[in-house]
Amino acid sequence: MDSNLFANRKIIHIDMDAFYASVEQMDNPELKGLPIAVGGSEQRGVVSAASYEARKFGVRSAMSSIHAKRLCPELIFVRPRFDRYKEISKKIRKIFLEYTDLVEPLSLDEAYLDVTVNKKGMPSATLIAQEIRKRILTETGLTASAGISINKFVAKVASDYNKPDGQKTVNPEEVEAFLEQLDIKKFYGIGKVTAEKMYQLGIFTGLDLKQKSREFLEKHFSNSGTYYYQISRGIHHSAVKPNRTIKSVGAERTFFENLSSEIFLEDKIINIADELEKRLQRSKIAGKTITLKLKYSDFSLQTRSKTLPYFISDKNLIIDVAKELLYQERLKNSVRLLGISLHNLNNQFSKDIEPKQKSISIQLQFNFKD
Numbered sequence: 001m002d003s004n005l006f007a008n009r010k011i012i013h014i015d016m017d018a019f020y021a022s023v024e025q026m027d028n029p030e031l032k033g034l035p036i037a038v039g040g041s042e043q044r045g046v047v048s049a050a051s052y053e054a055r056k057f058g059v060r061s062a063m064s065s066i067h068a069k070r071l072c073p074e075l076i077f078v079r080p081r082f083d084r085y086k087e088i089s090k091k092i093r094k095i096f097l098e099y100t101d102l103v104e105p106l107s108l109d110e111a112y113l114d115v116t117v118n119k120k121g122m123p124s125a126t127l128i129a130q131e132i133r134k135r136i137l138t139e140t141g142l143t144a145s146a147g148i149s150i151n152k153f154v155a156k157v158a159s160d161y162n163k164p165d166g167q168k169t170v171n172p173e174e175v176e177a178f179l180e181q182l183d184i185k186k187f188y189g190i191g192k193v194t195a196e197k198m199y200q201l202g203i204f205t206g207l208d209l210k211q212k213s214r215e216f217l218e219k220h221f222s223n224s225g226t227y228y229y230q231i232s233r234g235i236h237h238s239a240v241k242p243n244r245t246i247k248s249v250g251a252e253r254t255f256f257e258n259l260s261s262e263i264f265l266e267d268k269i270i271n272i273a274d275e276l277e278k279r280l281q282r283s284k285i286a287g288k289t290i291t292l293k294l295k296y297s298d299f300s301l302q303t304r305s306k307t308l309p310y311f312i313s314d315k316n317l318i319i320d321v322a323k324e325l326l327y328q329e330r331l332k333n334s335v336r337l338l339g340i341s342l343h344n345l346n347n348q349f350s351k352d353i354e355p356k357q358k359s360i361s362i363q364l365q366f367n368f369k370d
Contacts, residue, residue: 010125012113013147013155017164019109020049020085024078026141036076040065045254048080052164088140095135099128104240112152114240126169153236156188175234180207206232249283251275252339258297260334262326269322272340277315286311287342290318292325295337304328311346
């Protein structure tokens, strides 16, 4: 290990098991034991989550609905209910906060907890994880898995080790041996494309990765090489951050039929901007950079962006800029998905902005609305 400085931390990664799908099966007993996909439809869209029964056929999140249906002809598509998922997620987060204030949510269904010093005074992170998982089951009816170790990276990897409804503790002296025996595709931060490249370089396990020099990894993976060099040794110093900065807010729609005309897309922009405005209002933030995302019928992606000299959150301004971006150049193909997002948010710079400047950006936001 790099040093003993971080070896005494006790980090838990809690990950709900097939969260969206499990909620749907819990609320509708007729779906229990059946292969279901949340999101999409038999003809269009993308799978947001799949039940374990569907995963046995190879159905995964982010997979096109058509492909998922081919893999599992009996697959049942269920419309997502995000208000319900958020409701349960709040209950789960409330449980977390009874043990520590150092909770870093990654999404509605997973979070990091630093329990090195905890409210219960419990010395064992393993027992804390067991207790939290038991309480989640009792209070929500859902199962969760957990990984426990000295840092976020190892805890994240460990939480996937005994899924579903299990947990894995990797003690400080076990970290390197644990990582050495793993397939590198199990490493958090190494995606499918990177894993394939590593396979071509003869890197199949954590041990193979560990045996490569920093120079070799930087040569083949640029700036990410240092990251891979460190995680192969279990080195990851990132702290659990309760207040994660939101870097972007967006909304998108997948269409039932491909759209080939900008005129038809204009109507969709209005609907998407309306949803985006609601999300910005809930977060109480605004942004300067508007990005239009286009996914074509051949699944190729294109983004077009424009940065303004002021913060906006009003849908009418968002619509104006999005339309401008839409007509920036001709469509390459018919469009199956359209998205709008805001970046360069005012919450990222709040520490550097004078109070007067902050009030001006907020005032602009409300003046444009009214």
